[in-house]
Amino acid sequence: MEIRDIIEPDAVIPHLKANSKKQALQELARLASDITGLAQREVFDVVLQRERLGSTGVGNGIAIPHGKLPGLERLYGLFARADHAIDFDAVDDQPVDLVFLLLAPERAGADHLKALAKVSRLLRDQSVCARLRGCSTSAAIFTLLTEPDAA
Numbered sequence: 001m002e003i004r005d006i007i008e009p010d011a012v013i014p015h016l017k018a019n020s021k022k023q024a025l026q027e028l029a030r031l032a033s034d035i036t037g038l039a040q041r042e043v044f045d046v047v048l049q050r051e052r053l054g055s056t057g058v059g060n061g062i063a064i065p066h067g068k069l070p071g072l073e074r075l076y077g078l079f080a081r082a083d084h085a086i087d088f089d090a091v092d093d094q095p096v097d098l099v100f101l102l103l104a105p106e107r108a109g110a111d112h113l114k115a116l117a118k119v120s121r122l123l124r125d126q127s128v129c130a131r132l133r134g135c136s137t138s139a140a141i142f143t144l145l146t147e148p149d150a151a
Contacts, residue, residue: 001111001114001115001118002116002146003077003119003122003145004146005075006074006075006076006077006102006115007076007077007078007079007142007145007146008142008148009138009139010064010138010143011031011034011076011077011078011079012078012079012080012138012142012145013027013028013031013078013079013080013081013138014081014135014137014140014141015081015136016028016080016081016082016083016099016134017082017083018082018086019086019092019098019139020023020086020087021047021051021086021087021088021089021096022048023086024033024080024082024086024096024099025048025051025065026040026044026087026089027080028043028047028065028078028099028101029041029043029047030078031078032076032078032101032103033122034088035070035076035078036071036072036076036103038069038071038072038130040067042069043067043069043101043103046067046069047065047066047067047101049067049073050065050066050067050106051065055088055089055090055091057088057089057090057091057092057096058090058091058120058123059090059091059092060092060094060124060126061085061090061095061096061097061098061129062090062096062098062099062100062123062129062131063088063090063096063098063099063100064099064100064101064102064116064119064120064123065099065101065102066101066102066104066112066116067102067103067104068103068104068105068106068107068108068112069071069103069104069105069106070106072103072104072105072106072108073105074105075100075102075103075104075105075108075111075112075115077100077101077102077103077115077119077125077143078100078101078102078103079098079099079100079101079141080081080098080099080101081097081098081099081132081133081135081141082096082097082098082099082115084097085097088102097133098129098132098133100117100123102115102116119135128144131144132144132145138139
């Protein structure tokens with residue numbers, strides 16, 4: 001599985017304007033609704049429910065919120081680069097500016113975990129994150145995320 005299998009060019013927000021974790025998740029849920037056809041509230045509720053189990057802020061300015069939803073036929077990825085880092089209750093207590101939302105079909109056990117691992121490996125690379133932070137367009141971010149050797 002490659003990142004390009006789960007994210008499309010229109011699933012990138014190069015300038016997320018959010019002042020809180022909730023606002024960031026709401027904006028990502030809005031975009032996810034447009035892309036998946038699911039209700040924005042349904043996406044937001046699933047992602048928020050997962051956040052209540054523990055923050056998906058994994059450290060180094062990165063968050064990987066995720067959830068499983070009935071009605072999805074495949075995995076969907078959405079990426080946002082926040083204009084200003086936001087408090088995400090991350091494990092390292094540092095604010096987050098790179099967010100990769102992963103949505104999976106309700107019964108996607110192994111595929112969901114493989115996708116999470118792939119995204120995690122990609123965003124663990126500090127040089128990739130530095131380049132993502134330097135991108136100003138969705139096209140540039142998409143290209144960087146989907147480079148064959150990126151992860």
